[in-house]
Amino acid sequence: MGKIYDGIHRLSxxxxxxxxxxxxxxxxxxxxxxxxxLATLA
Known part of the structure; x- marks a missing residue:
């Protein structure tokens, strides 16, 4: 159908x-x- 689906993007x-x-x-x-x-904050 020509549509491109990229999925769900999760950002924090x-x-x-x-x-x-x-x-x-x-x-x-x-x-x-x-x-x-927690790993990022440590």
């Missing part, structure tokens, strides 16, 4: 105390999201 942003985005997380599975965030 880690915002620093200064209000600026410090990390962009985009390669994770939903069930592992908390582990990815």
């Amino acid at each position: 942003f880690v915002v620093g105390t200064d209000g600026k985005i410090s990390h962009v997380l985009n390669k994770f599975k939903t069930k592992d999201h908390h582990e990815v965030v």
